Amino acid sequence: MTSFFELTPSLELENLEVVYHHVATAIQGVSLRVMPGSIVTLLGTNGAGKTTTLRAISGFLGADNAQIVGGRVLFLGQPVTGRRPHELVRRGLVLVPERDKVFETLTVQENLRALVPGWRAWRGADRPRIRLDQVFEYFPLLADRRRQLAGYLSGGERQMLALATALLCRPAVLLVDELSLGLAPAVIERLMILVARLRDELGLAVLLVEQNAGAALAVADYGYVMEHGRIVYDGPRDRLLAHADVREFYLGVGHRAGRKSYTDVKQYRRRRRWF
Amino acid sequence: MTQVLATTVVVASLYALLAAGYVLVYRATRVLNLAQGDMMTLGGYFLFLVATAAPGEPARAIAGAAALSALAGFLIYRLLMRPMAGHPIFAAVLVTVTLGILLRAAIVLVYTDRIRHPLGLLGLANPARPLIGGAVVSTFDLFTVGAAAALFAALFLFLRFSPLGIQMRAAGEKPLLASQRGINFHLVFALSWALAGFAGALAGILYANNVRLDPSLGVLGLKAFAVALVGGLDSLGGVVPGALIVALVEVLSVRYGDPLLADVSPFLCLLAMLLVRPWGLYGTKEELERV
Amino acid sequence: MARLTRLVALLTVVALAPPAAAQYRIGMSAAITGPASSTYAPTYEAYKVYFQRVNDAGGINGQKVEIAYEDDRGEPQRAAANAKKLGEGTILMVNASTSATYKPFMTESESEKIPLLFGGGVCPREAFPPASPLIFCSTSFGSKWDSRFALGFIKEQSGGKKVKVGFAAQDIPLSRIELEFAEQLAKEMGLDPIPVVVVPGNTPDFTPFAQKLKDAGAEWVLSWALWHVEVGVFEALQRIGWPGRYLLYGHQQTQDELARLKAPSLHAFGGNTLFMENLPIHTEITGLVKGQTTHPPHYMAEGWVSAMVLEAALKKCGWPCSRDKLAAAMAGVSIDTRGLRGGSIEWSADNHYRKNTYYKVYRWDPARSSIVSVGGWTRLEIK
Structure with missing residues (x-):
């Protein structure tokens, strides 16, 4: 891979800390980087803090009485911590949420218009100018269902629509929350391949938050593992795939005597640098 | 007949x-704007304000009153309703009730x-216009029908x-x-309030010229709120049949029944609708919980 | 020592002595604000200007007139509070408000034996013979008498023929009762009445009600209600091409409205002379009131007459004047209204409304492009 040291990360978190209701720490000391033209995956089980991390980045924390109490979010080198959600979108930081990802009372066509794309090349970031026909080329299924109400789409089709609308916002960084949730393996595979295509053809930086480690690691370049609100391990895809604990607890591969909870496993020191 | x-x-x-005003605000912000009637009165008084300042210029007065009312709607959202975001809906509705009282009191204070x-101030007249079939309406009656048709066509498009x-x-x-799609929904909500102010102003301006202007309009x-509920509170399309039904019942009860029924006929229609089809003619079923 | 004691005694007496009541103390409760204010607030304003002038000229019998004004907004609860407040230390209470406010004042008047003057609202039956000793009324209109006059006028205008008369009432008790009485009276007077059409106050369109009257074949329509209903029905009747004539009770806005509508078939009757007649008293009032009131001068007639009656009563009472002295004085008061009404207002022990009441009818004359009166004053004797 190219040398990353000359490039500014598209997205960087520095020691991010989020607290719920002023007392309960949700995530702590979270640092990660997403370089341009790469897919980074954030793995972890339910409640590990992945969605909180995404929310902290994209500015929706207010909803849960949560606050960012430490650390920074840097987008294209600029601090954007706590900026209003729609402003971030207009700068090119777009989230594909886990739930409520399409407008159900609007048709597919209208969904693709219910957005305000980034209108400036911010910080010189060359952002793809996606046209509607290009979107239909990536997602041919949507072209067939143009006039259908989004509420009647299947899970996979909804996910496609959500990705398509996110694309039309002209993102520099795409945050994807639980792409695989509730979908059949074949559909998941198709979607992951699509995300990889977007990285390759459009140079997008993608942060893929996933419980389904296998599917994510199939396309990711780099990965972070979160547990109890902290990053416990990170590394390039191959290292993750080879790691014994990752294999056991997130990939469901390998055997150990008896059932152990992952909390019994020695905590790995969080690594800051690329390996 | x-x-x-x-x-x-x-x-x-x-x-x-x-009713269009009620539906616009409800559809966009989930709030019942119970000050809509007083926004109509406000529109009428804006007309009076501009007309007294510049008599004999109807176009300017009407445009001015409509613009001022739209601005008022926008400001109402920005200053009163936006801070209520995140609070229970009924609290926001209570704010609109208070707003209505304040608007009316302010009008009485000034005028x-x-x-x-x-x-007369506008230099316009309201002559009778006979129609085919022997019916007679006033000029401003026709303007009211035209304005409603134009507004709904425009809103639809x-x-x-x-x-x-x-x-x-x-x-x-x-x-x-919507926020995650780059839409500044506060701006959009404010726009819906501005449109509601505009629709109310149209009603107020036309009524003030057609019948009279006083703070109790x-x-x-x-009554229009009942119409909105009959048509389905979240459906602009339902407003038209809802309004026609309620108006028909009102007029028929004067002609052939007890005239005093005319006053309550919107609410009788509403009662009937709630028994048969609570979400209104074209409303969405799930909206039921929110009302 | 003795001198000190005397000094102390003197100071004590001075300190404890009740304050000398060197003024006529009156209390007035009016609907200064609130929905009915455009009808009753002018009375309050007329009183203020009138008694300011009286006091500036040295008062009555050498004493100033002090009036405590309270706003009741036409609401019974506020009226009750005002009645309690105004009943203390005053020799008379004035009510210029809606009939909803009457009860607390009547109760207070009776229990505290204070005379009560109704100066703008409809006169309660206690002012008519046989009158209650403490209740007086200066208001120009009166229930039943208005209808008696109106139907007499209609009969006269129709040359004694048995014309069809329609009635347009508002859905408030006062209006309905009056016009139902009128309907009954019309039959007795040899007219052909149509059942009363009741109109809700906030109806968006008066056409259906007008249609009812037109279809019933009304040649005359009489209306006694709030102005917007009276005129709303008339405008609708005009629009649908009704050829008949309309008689309504004229409120404060009569002059402005007749000029605005310019409709020769519209007749307005009332007890107060319109300012367009430009009598000397009108000029005087206009001059005094200019710039001091929120309502225009020609709204002041009702209140002005009431103030004139009160001034005459106080003069008659003399000084010092107590409650029963005042009540007795009022029972014999007689004033010249100087043209504001059709004639004088005379009260007697039995009749606290007036001995005779006068009515006049106005309409717009297109030929002269102005408001004219139809005939002169009609006198009705109150028995």
Whole structure:
């Protein structure tokens, strides 16, 4: 891979800390980087803090009485911590949420218009100018269902629509929350391949938050593992795939005597640098 | 009888203009704007204000009153309703009730509650217009029907096809997702309030020229609220049949029944609708919980 | 020592002595604000200007007139509070408000034996013979008498023929009762009445009601209600091409409205002379009131007459004047209204409304492009 040291990360978190209701720490000391033209995956089980991390980045924390109490979010080198959600979108930081990802009372066509794309090349970031026909080329299924109400789409089709609308916002960084949730393996595979295509053809930086480690690691370049609100391990895809604990607890591969909870496993020191 | 039909259409148009305001704000922000009737009165008094400042210039006065009312709607959202975001809906509704009282009190403070007639100030006349079939309506009756038709056509095109209209529908359905799509939903909500102010102003301006202007016109807003509920509170399309039904019942009860029923006929229709089809003619079923 | 004691005694007496009541103390409760204010606030304003002038000229019998004004907004609860407040230390209470406010004042008047003057609202039956000793009324209109006059006028205008008369009432008790009485009276007077059409106050369109009257074949329509209903029905009747004539009770806005509507078939009757007649008293009032009131001068007639009656009563009472002295004085008061009404107002022990009441009818004359009176004053004797 190219040398990353000359490039500014598209997205960087520095020691991010989020607290719920002023007392309960949700995530702590979270640092990660997403370089341009790469897919980074954030793995972890339910409640590990992945969605909180995404929310902290994209500015929706207010909803849960949560606050960012430490650390920074840097987008294209600029601090954007706590900026209003729609402003971030207009700068090119777009989230594909886990739930409520399409407008159900609007048709597919209208969904693709219910957005305000980034209108400036911010910080010189060359952002793809996606046209509607290009979107239909990536997602041919949507072209067939143009006039259908989004509420009647299947899970996979909804996910496609959500990705398509996110694309039309002209993102520099795409945050994807639980792409695989509730979908059949074949559909998941198709979607992951699509995300990889977007990285390759459009140079997008993608942060893929996933419980389904296998599917994510199939396309990711780099990965972070979160547990109890902290990053416990990170590394390039191959290292993750080879790691014994990752294999056991997130990939469901390998055997150990008896059932152990992952909390019994020695905590790995969080690594800051690329390996 | 043609006169019954003619009067029904005229009364329905007035109700429709007001009901459109309720539906716009509800669709976008989930708030019942119970000050809509008083916003109609405000529009009428804006007309009076501009007309007294510049008599004999109807176009300017009407445009000015409409613009001022739209601005008032925008400011009402920005200053009163936006801070209520995140609070329970009924608290926001109570704010609108208070707003209505304040608007009315402010009008009485400035203009006392003498009945006003801006028609003369504007240099316009309101002659009778006989129609085919023997019915007679006034010129401003026709304007009211025309204004309602034009407003609904414009709103339909706006919400269906224009980018801002689609954004408004999106923000009305899921404000959070709209935010995640770069839509500044506060701006969109403020726009819906401005449109409600505009629709109310149309009703107020036309009524002030057609009948009279006094601070108590807001009670018509109450009847129009029943119309909005009959048509389905989240459906602009339902307003038209709802208004026609209510107006027809009102006119028929005067002609053939007890005239005193006329006053309560919007609410009788509402009662009937709630028993048969609580979400209104074209409302969405799930909206039921929110009302 | 003795001198000190005397000094102390003197100071004590001075300190404890009740304050000298060197003024006529009156209390007035009016609907200064609130929905009915355009009808009753002018009375309050007329009183203020009138008694300011009286006091500036040295008062009555050498004493100033002090009036405590309270706003009741036409609401019974506020009226009750005002009645309690105004009943203390005053020799008379004035009510210029809606009939909803009457009860607390009547109760207070009776229990505290204070005379009560109704100066703008409809006169309660206690002012008519046989009158209650403490209740007086200066208001120009009166229930039943208005209808008696109106139907007499209609009969006269129709040359004694048995014309069809329609009635347009508002859905408030006062209006309905009056016009139902009128309907009954019309039959007795040899007219052909149509059942009363009741109109809700906030109806968006008066056409259906007008249609009812037109279809019933009314040649005359009489209306006695709030102005917007009276005129709303008339305008609708005009629009649908009704050829008949309309008679309504004229409120303060009569002059402005007749000029605005310019309709020769519209007749307005009332007890107060319109300012367009430009009598010397009108000029005087206009001059005094200019710039001091929120309502225009020609709204002041009702209140001015009431103030004139009160001034005459106080003069008659003399000084010092107590409650029963005042009540007795009022029972014999007689004033010249100087043209504001059709004639004088005379009260007697039995009749606290007036011995005779006068009515006049106005309409717009297109030929002269101005408001004219139809005939002169009609006198009705109150028995």
